[in-house]
Amino acid sequence: NYADSTIVTGSNPLSSWKDGAAKQRILAYFKAATDSTNAGYVPVDKRLLVTDNDGTLWPEQPFPFQLIFTLDFIRANAATHPEWKNIPVVKAIVANDKAGLMKAGERGLMQAMFLAHSGMTTDQFDASVRQWIDTARDARFHKRYTELVYQPMLELLELAKKHRFRVFVVSGGGADFMRVWAPQAYGIPASQVIGSYNAVKYEVKDGKPVLTKLPENILPDDKQNKPVAIRQFIGQQPVICLGNSDGDQAMMQYTSANKYPSLCLIVKHTDSTREYQYDVHTLSGHLETALKEAAQKNWLVVDMQKDFAKVFAWE
Amino acid sequence: NYADSTIVTGSNPLSSWKDGAAKQRILAYFKAATDSTNAGYVPVDKRLLVTDNDGTLWPEQPFPFQLIFTLDFIRANAATHPEWKNIPVVKAIVANDKAGLMKAGERGLMQAMFLAHSGMTTDQFDASVRQWIDTARDARFHKRYTELVYQPMLELLELAKKHRFRVFVVSGGGADFMRVWAPQAYGIPASQVIGSYNAVKYEVKDGKPVLTKLPENILPDDKQNKPVAIRQFIGQQPVICLGNSDGDQAMMQYTSANKYPSLCLIVKHTDSTREYQYDVHTLSGHLETALKEAAQKNWLVVDMQKDFAKVFAWE
Ligand SMILES: [Ca+2]
Ligand SMILES: [Ca+2]
Numbered sequence: 001n002y003a004d005s006t007i008v009t010g011s012n013p014l015s016s017w018k019d020g021a022a023k024q025r026i027l028a029y030f031k032a033a034t035d036s037t038n039a040g041y042v043p044v045d046k047r048l049l050v051t052d053n054d055g056t057l058w059p060e061q062p063f064p065f066q067l068i069f070t071l072d073f074i075r076a077n078a079a080t081h082p083e084w085k086n087i088p089v090v091k092a093i094v095a096n097d098k099a100g101l102m103k104a105g106e107r108g109l110m111q112a113m114f115l116a117h118s119g120m121t122t123d124q125f126d127a128s129v130r131q132w133i134d135t136a137r138d139a140r141f142h143k144r145y146t147e148l149v150y151q152p153m154l155e156l157l158e159l160a161k162k163h164r165f166r167v168f169v170v171s172g173g174g175a176d177f178m179r180v181w182a183p184q185a186y187g188i189p190a191s192q193v194i195g196s197y198n199a200v201k202y203e204v205k206d207g208k209p210v211l212t213k214l215p216e217n218i219l220p221d222d223k224q225n226k227p228v229a230i231r232q233f234i235g236q237q238p239v240i241c242l243g244n245s246d247g248d249q250a251m252m253q254y255t256s257a258n259k260y261p262s263l264c265l266i267v268k269h270t271d272s273t274r275e276y277q278y279d280v281h282t283l284s285g286h287l288e289t290a291l292k293e294a295a296q297k298n299w300l301v302v303d304m305q306k307d308f309a310k311v312f313a314w315e
Numbered sequence: 316n317y318a319d320s321t322i323v324t325g326s327n328p329l330s331s332w333k334d335g336a337a338k339q340r341i342l343a344y345f346k347a348a349t350d351s352t353n354a355g356y357v358p359v360d361k362r363l364l365v366t367d368n369d370g371t372l373w374p375e376q377p378f379p380f381q382l383i384f385t386l387d388f389i390r391a392n393a394a395t396h397p398e399w400k401n402i403p404v405v406k407a408i409v410a411n412d413k414a415g416l417m418k419a420g421e422r423g424l425m426q427a428m429f430l431a432h433s434g435m436t437t438d439q440f441d442a443s444v445r446q447w448i449d450t451a452r453d454a455r456f457h458k459r460y461t462e463l464v465y466q467p468m469l470e471l472l473e474l475a476k477k478h479r480f481r482v483f484v485v486s487g488g489g490a491d492f493m494r495v496w497a498p499q500a501y502g503i504p505a506s507q508v509i510g511s512y513n514a515v516k517y518e519v520k521d522g523k524p525v526l527t528k529l530p531e532n533i534l535p536d537d538k539q540n541k542p543v544a545i546r547q548f549i550g551q552q553p554v555i556c557l558g559n560s561d562g563d564q565a566m567m568q569y570t571s572a573n574k575y576p577s578l579c580l581i582v583k584h585t586d587s588t589r590e591y592q593y594d595v596h597t598l599s600g601h602l603e604t605a606l607k608e609a610a611q612k613n614w615l616v617v618d619m620q621k622d623f624a625k626v627f628a629w630e
Binding site for chain 2: 193224
């Protein structure tokens with residue numbers, strides 16, 4: 001296979017990975033997948049990689065970053081939205097009232113999400129995310145959120161692209177939220193960023209086409225819905241799947257049932273010093289049943305502490 | 316722009332188009348769009364082409380081909396489905412009873428569509444479409460349906476790809492139906508074929524992941540829903556839009572509102588000898604209001620009789 005044999009990956013393709021079993025297995029997979037004489041060969045048009053985002057490509061602690069965007073948006077805009085004044089969750093957010101937030105619960109947070117993600121045009125929403133992603137900083141690391149992308153995972157995506165894999169993000173996060181920054185952060189077009197969706201309405205106002213975001217969730221892209229979204233948006237079974245939680249288990253099952261050799265990889269958060277350590281006690285990223293299936297099916301479990309030489313590019 | 320200046324399109328890129336205003340305008344658009352010194356320049360990452368399918372890339376007479384697939388499927392499978400026996404539309408289809416079909420009406424046809432498009436796994440459905448597309452022949456032309464793709468439009472898609480445009484089909488037809496044959500016919504991955512969707516259910520049966528098609532329409536991808544689908548599936552405003560009916564008017568409005576120079580093209584069916592002649596009196600492809608807007612907004616109206624030197628490759 002001439003095209004494949006000319007793949008150039010540089011002298012040290014996964015330089016932020018420690019030498020060890022995980023790195024070796026990843027390199028071996030790509031070597032076999034692109035060698036037409038190997039039993040592990042995967043034809044070019046079947047080379048599809050899907051990856052989760054929160055906790056797989058960037059952190060999700062203390063909360064998923066999209067929730068932090070939501071809280072920041074509510075605080076920044078409450079003054080100009082008198083109609084929000086008596087909404088309990090808004091009051092709690094503006095007052096930074098933790099007990100009030102707990103009381104508002106998941107329904108309250110969902111309501112806050114809708115306030116930050118609907119009732120505006122898609123252009124207005126995109127601008128609001130752009131402004132936030134360009135300026136907001138993580139409280140612990142004092143970095144912009146896009147600077148918190150895991151360097152080893154970025155190298156893995158680049159290696160996959162060099163081996164002619166198409167890369168799709170398949171995340172529980174909002175598609176519209178991610179599409180503002182993910183194309184640049186991950187080097188893929190917006191169409192390859194799949195997430196949860198709100199309904200959108202099309203109208204012509206004063207002769208101008210306008211798309212307005214509605215407070216109506218169409219596809220919560222998690223668990224069983226991940227393989228459903230893969231079918232709906234990509235129309236093809238993946239051979240590589242990257243994830244970090246039980247929410248990714250269904251798409252890993254779907255991937256590992258591929259008739260071509262597959263690689264399923266779970267990022268395990270084991271490093272409280274450089275990042276975070278968690279598995280079952282967490283708001284986001286519960287990891288339990290997927291680990292059991294990983295053991296049965298020989299999915300690759302990556303231990304961030306042991307396998308990552310670097311977590312972030314700026315370390 | 317070095318990358319653009321090396322574009323090679325062959326000596327006669329639109330050879331199945333007659334020399335004339337339409338062909339000249341298309342060629343001029345691509346020349347300007349890829350010349351960074353030209354006011355018509357479009358940056359590479361903004362080069363997005365969306366195209367309708369039925370009546371734009373292949374015929375839709377006497378009925379849309381997916382409906383013919385449905386009728387063929389019902390006839391071929393009625394014997395093994397005793398539970399269909401008393402369904403009026405099935406009876407009418409099996410008996411080839413035109414009056415009964417008329418009586419069943421749109422609701423009956425929708426019911427027939429669901430019988431042919433749900434209650435089976437995605438693998439089973441894909442196989443049934445594959446089998447049909449490989450064997451069924453059009454009653455008038457005695458050709459396989461994929462041999463009825465309009466040669467001039469195929470050349471236009473190829474020219475766009477050579478100029479580094481990404482090509483997406485955005486059709487009212489079923490996404491799952493098209494994705495079986497469109498990737499090969501149009502040279503694009505399944506993920507770039509967007510259409511109407513049924514809901515899909517994910518389960519693990521006997522340890523095997525299974526996706527089952529459900530009789531529930533999620534997105535009828537027509538009219539206002541076309542720009543909505545473009546936002547949801549592509550996340551980017553197109554600069555080229557190809558269509559043939561009022562169902563494409565909204566996505567043409569959306570395209571022509573792009574801040575970059577756009578090209579909207581309407582295929583007008585004017586050739587009863589080589590193909591079909593219709594505009595307002597048709598089951599599929601009603602063209603009326605889009606023509607009015609085309610005149611106001613200088614969208615390119617292509618007259619199949621005058622502008623196509625060839626309609627089909629085999630002529
Ligand atoms: Ca995750
Ligand atoms: Ca059409």
